[in-house]
Amino acid sequence: MIALIDCNNFYVSCERVFDPKLKGKPTIVLSNNDGCVIARSDEAKALGIEMGTPSFMIKDFIRKHNVRVYSSNYTLYGDMSARVMRVIKEFIPRTEIYSIDEIFADVSSLTHTNPTELAMQIRESVMRCTGIPVSIGIAQTKTLAKLANRYAKKTRPGDSVFCADEEWKIQDILAFTQVEDIWGVGGQYHRLLKKNGFHTAADFINAPEGWVRKEMAVVGLRTQQELKGIACTEWQDEVKGKKNICTSRGFGKLITTKREVQQAIGTFTSSCAQKLRKQNSCAQRIHVFVQTNIHRKQDDQYFHSITLDLTVPTNSTRELLKYAMRGLDIIYRPGFKYNKTGVMVMDLVPADQTQLGLFESDTSGAKEKATMTAVDGINQVYGNDVVRMAKQEFNTKWKLRQNHLSKCYTTRFKDLMKVKAN
DNA sequence: TCTGGGGTCCTAGGACCC
DNA sequence: TCTGGGGTCCTAGGACCC
Numbered sequence: 001m002i003a004l005i006d007c008n009n010f011y012v013s014c015e016r017v018f019d020p021k022l023k024g025k026p027t028i029v030l031s032n033n034d035g036c037v038i039a040r041s042d043e044a045k046a047l048g049i050e051m052g053t054p055s056f057m058i059k060d061f062i063r064k065h066n067v068r069v070y071s072s073n074y075t076l077y078g079d080m081s082a083r084v085m086r087v088i089k090e091f092i093p094r095t096e097i098y099s100i101d102e103i104f105a106d107v108s109s110l111t112h113t114n115p116t117e118l119a120m121q122i123r124e125s126v127m128r129c130t131g132i133p134v135s136i137g138i139a140q141t142k143t144l145a146k147l148a149n150r151y152a153k154k155t156r157p158g159d160s161v162f163c164a165d166e167e168w169k170i171q172d173i174l175a176f177t178q179v180e181d182i183w184g185v186g187g188q189y190h191r192l193l194k195k196n197g198f199h200t201a202a203d204f205i206n207a208p209e210g211w212v213r214k215e216m217a218v219v220g221l222r223t224q225q226e227l228k229g230i231a232c233t234e235w236q237d238e239v240k241g242k243k244n245i246c247t248s249r250g251f252g253k254l255i256t257t258k259r260e261v262q263q264a265i266g267t268f269t270s271s272c273a274q275k276l277r278k279q280n281s282c283a284q285r286i287h288v289f290v291q292t293n294i295h296r297k298q299d300d301q302y303f304h305s306i307t308l309d310l311t312v313p314t315n316s317t318r319e320l321l322k323y324a325m326r327g328l329d330i331i332y333r334p335g336f337k338y339n340k341t342g343v344m345v346m347d348l349v350p351a352d353q354t355q356l357g358l359f360e361s362d363t364s365g366a367k368e369k370a371t372m373t374a375v376d377g378i379n380q381v382y383g384n385d386v387v388r389m390a391k392q393e394f395n396t397k398w399k400l401r402q403n404h405l406s407k408c409y410t411t412r413f414k415d416l417m418k419v420k421a422n
Numbered sequence: 423t424c425t426g427g428g429g430t431c432c433t434a435g436g437a438c439c440c
Numbered sequence: 441t442c443t444g445g446g447g448t449c450c451t452a453g454g455a456c457c458c
Contacts, residue, residue, distance in 0.1 A: 031444035038440095038444070054443040072444085099440045186438050217450065219438075246446055253441085295443055307433095342445090401442085 001115055001138050001165070003105040004145035005088055005122065007081075008133045008153070008160070010101035011039035014080045015070050017131035018409045018417065027068040030055050033250055033401045034071055071402035079410045083130045091122050096236050104142060106235065119161040135160035139170070142233050143226035146183040147173050147201065174202040174227065184223040189216055201227055241279045241348065247271040248342020252401040254293065255338045261290060262328060268343040269324040273317040276345055277376060280352070282313035283345035286320060288327040293339035304331040313349050316368045317375070320345065 007013060011029040016022045026043035030036065037053045047065055049058065055069070062069060081100045089095055094106040107115050119136040126134050137149025144164060151173045152162035164170045180190040182201055192215060198204045205227050213221045222232040247268040255261060265288060276283060289305035306327045314320065324343055407415035 033442080033444075035443055052443085056442040059442090102440075184438065188437065217437085219450065242447075244447075248445065250444070293443085344446095 003138045004149045007101040012041045071405040138163040140229040141226040177201040246344040250340040276315035281348040284347035287344040302336045
């Protein structure tokens with residue numbers, strides 16, 4: 001049996017841990033640039049605030065209903081996530097972190113324990129150690145566990161735990177779940193399934209396999225199998241390195257000079273390089289893109305991207321910057337109001353398995369590596385942006401808008417909470 | 423009139439996830 | 441004024457090979 005444990009309204013819950021006054025109050029967390037709603041408390045959901053709504057569209061509504069608003073604070077959420085995961089791993093050795101707020105756990109190895117009781121214990125323990133409420137669904141496959149989890153949230157608000165260990169419970173969940181709420185069914189497949197008369201997961205299970213294969217490819221077929229209790233997704237016992245790494249950002253305001261775009265690209269490239277070195281990988285290709293604001297109908301639109309092959313796989317900031325700037329030179333067009341750019345490093349290979357270029361000497365590689373290690377070391381101790389490459393410069397024009405940012409309570413000494421005792 | 427067949431690799435784009 | 445960011449996997453079709 002597989003358990004899916006996920007944090008309820010995770011980002012909002014993180015904010016609530018450090019400001020208990022938010023309890024019972026409608027609260028939302030916004031995406032970068034304070035753009036869209038990406039997390040909502042139950043009270044905010046009850047008010048009808050939808051996921052993904054641009055915040056400026058509901059400004060008046062927010063004020064009217066006194067909705068508490070936060071900019072996203074990923075430093076805080078990342079650290080809280082690690083704490084939650086640590087607690088869960090103490091109960092179940094075999095786990096697989098699926099996202100910042102979700103983890104699969106293999107509970108079949110713990111045969112001596114009743115899964116429901118175990119789930120209750122985990123829930124209680126996570127709440128006590130971190131202050132974060134979680135829901136837990138247990139079933140035969142990952143897909144069914146996802147459904148069980150959702151079922152628990154919707155029908156068991158008290159304990160938020162559901163274990164589908166009997167046939168009638170599985171049937172209950174399948175009949176309860178609309179096709180669009182199945183893990184693996186998005187907008188396209190939702191329309192397709194509805195059009196063909198499949199409304200619930202129970203309906204979908206009865207769709208002919210040939211039809212599913214033809215219309216939804218093997219991915220759809222796998223989802224269907226998983227719903228029937230046949231496991232099709234492999235268990236990932238070790239954390240796999242990423243195959244691509246991307247850093248991209250929309251700007252707080254529109255940008256019109258090449259120099260500013262270069263600064264942004266420089267910073268994003270440097271960020272990609274750091275992430276590469278952290279997972280001990282080198283990239284073989286780099287992808288750069290620029291775009292204008294697609295929502296501004298009154299502006300001329302421009303989108304262009306380019307992918308460059310690197311002669312030698314690398315994770316050196318300097319080397320990657322060279323290619324990124326070359327790419328930007330090719331795709332940049334003056335006269336547009338740019339809104340967003342990004343850099344992606346692709347086709348990653350382990351850093352220790354890279355081949356030297358024909359004209360590269362081993363000593364130059366070693367020197368570059370030593371430089372980067374030093375840069376990372378200094379930045380780690382003194383903050384992320386102390387040492388930079390020339391192209392990054394220091395510029396705040398295109399930085400994020402974050403008007404409602406909470407503090408880094410758990411990762412920065414000056415943000416530690418103070419407790420007064422009389 | 424009539425122009426092979428089978429395989430691999432790569433890429434772009436689509437679908438999905440949180 | 442203002443609309444997120446970061447990923448994965450699969451597939452179709454073209455290029456290329458013998």
